[in-house]
Amino acid sequence: MSGRATKTIRVETLARVEGEGSLYIKLIGERVADVKLKIYEPPRFFEAFLRDRHFSEAPDITARICGICPVAYQMSAVHAIERALGVQISPAVRLLRRLFYCGEWIESHTLHIYMLHAPDFLGYADAIAMATDHRAIVEKALRLKKTGNRIVQLLGGREIHPISAAVGGFYKVPTKQQLHDLFEDLKWALEASLETVHWTAGLKFPKFEQDYEFVALRHPDEYPFNEGRLVSNRGLDIDTAEYEDHFVESQVKHSNALHSVVRGRGSYLVGPLARFNLNFDKLPEIAREAATDAGLRPPINNVFRSIGVRAVELVFACNEALRLIREYEPPAAPRVDVRNRMGVGQAITEAPRGILYHRYALDDNGMILTAKIVPPTSQNQKRIEDDLREYAAQLVAWPVEEATLKCEQAIRSYDPCISCATHFLKLVVDERG
């Protein structure tokens, strides 16, 4: 055995992820000498632009951080600002915001399960190549994705960068009939989601169990979207306003994103696995049963199995959307009156990829003094590198090409959103100017 042989796993452009990143792993003999998930996507300095803008502009501006999860940005923005202003939204608006998020989860999870992640399991370069052998599956995926997009389109005006979300509510709310028109599609989508859970259970998963700290919102009555305390499996249980006391970010040379860690502990994992493991009891029975039948019971400590957990969340989101549509009664006004006022507000909501933190400080004219945004992928970034360090050690004997593909698959398990993660550097640069 050539114990000292050096091998390099290198991916210049990571495919089937959102944004621009690359991977570099150096193996010396049996030892993993270096792991770098490089984020070279240029920073866009969002927190700097937000300064001196009125709070009412924040949902529109922050949506542009990410074309895949604009609803998440709008939801974290409006909730943080409402907290700063002491605004109480109506129950109908609360319901519509949950429904809005259902739409984004359905759209984003379907995209990831079938078009970004499944090709790894089935051995294709992409979903279009996959469609030549599995056309019915890809057609089902597209219809499911479209169902999620229809919700976002109805509530938000369009799928990408919706225009209706506002501080205090929405610019316009749908009629009961408009929501009811989604019903048949959603009933089909619920069945398709159940089939998706079943289908993902048949995939082959690498053996890779890790001891993760999972971090997610937890709400007393429901699977979390916009509200709840922030909890972890290692005893974290805080109000979302205390986030910055418990999580710290540090800059690393090789990345345009900051690495985030739990103070005093280290890397942590956010997203579907964390939500599922910490909130299994809050899933509706239909989702719990589907999960159990597919062999998914908390805690799931294998990140490759996140594809199945995403499918379980699809079941939840379709079922929840149907429930919300049944309950909906239009509010007296689409939004409550909001007055300019000085204040600071924080919010965390559950983006498809995990918790998204926003904080705004406003002056008495409602202008933004400072803004801070911590997207899910920058929180997962250190955890991804930790996984790769462990996982690459298992792959030392593999041909480089196959080992590379496996490492890519591990990264894609996190559904990374690199454009989001990058927007961090701005804080560092902004302080200089």
Next chain:
Amino acid sequence: MSSDSKHKPRIGVFKFASCDGCQLSLLDAEDELLAVAGAVDIAYFPEVSRAMGKGPYDIGLVEGSITTHADAQRIQEVRRQSKILITIGACATAGGIQALRNWKDVDEFMRIVYATPQFISTLKLSSPIAEHVPVDFELRGCPINKHQLLELIAAMLAGRKPSIPSYSVCIECKRKENVCITVARGIPCLGPVTQAGCGALCPSYDRGCYGCYGPMETPNTASITSQFRILGQDDSQVARAFRGFNAWAWQFRKASEECERT
């Protein structure tokens, strides 16, 4: 992406500083995606495929603005490799929301622009693709309209003129029989100076247009500025209205700078 791709037109999708939303529009064309993939060879599209086919491409779709020296060089190569180069979205056609940095420390920025070569200023600016290479068509929107994208690809491949209007959002409101929100309710709206394409979305949702499709062909920004003032907006509010997702588009840029001067 597919094995029988020999005679199909090859398409490459390239990303610069952006949110990925415009390229995602292609995947959001759920009803048409498989038909498109049957008609063309999507040769390079990293967000969708590991198979990254080398150029040349019949059509290069470019998303995002130029904000780094490395990207300023990369766009040259994308241009060389693309027979037809189309920019998609506000970042690629106008510098995007990240062009708001272009007003930071203006004095220093002016000195740098006049004293040093273009490529250094791109480190300081977020600039549209057309400031770096010739562009064959600029598709507007933040994000683009997926139906316009499909029409544009079809037209380019057929060698005909795409049917993409350059009139204002007002025409779309009229066609939808929307009651004018400015006239009826006094809501400030950039619709009269903004290019159509969204389907008059914001006015249809009871709010003013915020200009995400950028300036129309011949926008009367002076008139809209005085209209906004009549509606009670102060200069900084009017300047901010122009300083959105197409802030660096020259007509909007000029309008916002004029508000700051008064």
